[in-house]
């Protein structure tokens with residue numbers, strides 16, 4: 381489903397709440413939570429468009445036709461401010477927050493409102509959050525600050541307590557297919573496949589559609605993991621470095637696509653050769669962690685598919701093309717072992733957040749990956 385004027389698809393409860401904010405009294409600050417690439421920025425932009433829209437009928441906002449709506453579509457509305465992580469560390473710096481606070485304190489240019497969207501606000505460090513607190517405590521009239529966060533508990537309690545909250549869950553496969561179709565990003569069979577691979581996150585489907593190499597790298601990683609089910613520990617440890625390297629490549633392709641404006645079909649801007657030589661020499665910690673995070677995603681999808689196949693439920697597979705391989709692989713596996721591994725993956729995600737070395741985690745996971753007992 382899609383509400384008129386909204387770019388967001390799915391998310392009926394959140395759309396209803398955002399509509400009420402547009403028609404009624406919007407909060408000064410909104411904490412918009414949900415997994416990465418689920419559509420937080422897209423919904424934030426829908427809310428911004430609705431609040432800045434000039435249509436006389438509040439119920440018709442955002443109309444997508446007035447001057448204000450067109451400026452938002454063009455990314456140049458003077459009263460819409462956007463803040464996103466910068467630099468290799470992917471932090472939102474205190475300097476960025478301070479200049480945003482200064483801008484918000486000025487009178488609006490066009491109408492009576494100023495809106496700010498902070499993407500990945502969970503990456504604001506404590507100093508930056510404290511700098512933002514002043515704006516939250518005494519919000520300039522007519523301002524709405526939208527903080528998009530993956531992990532709400534990374535926000536200071538003092539920040540959280542001053543925000544209205546809204547949380548986005550996974551988007552249905554059908555809605556993701558429609559998003560890809562509307563943007564002309566994939567033919568129906570490809571769209572259906574990508575929508576499944578995206579596990580409820582439209583941004584991932586869009587990124588995969590814009591970077592076909594990413595889809596093939598993802599499949600290769602999956603195939604390699606299937607092969608490792610039959611491998612001995614030494615072979616597993618030897619293979620895991622390559623898995624991390626491929627995952628880093630996959631992460632780079634996906635992130636390049638995600639970095640483009642979310643409301644438009646993303647275009648790749650930089651080719652791999654244009655990266656600075658320093659970036660090649662030492663992979664920054666953030667990049668290595670991101671590579672493992674991506675590997676965990678692929679691994680989790682594959683392990684779930686293995687579990688589904690052993691339960692005899694092949695209809696909901698992430699990647700139906702792998703069905704035969706997965707069926708063959710699941711023969712020698714104990715169901716229990718796959719379930720245990722899935723739990724282990726979740727714990728690895730938490731350990732990664734707690735700064736455990738990505739290489740160490742990858743080693744321990746590849747050793748814990750179930751061993752197929754059967755076959756010659």
Ligand SMILES: [Zn+2]
Nearest residue numbers: 433443446449
């Ligand atoms: Zn409008």
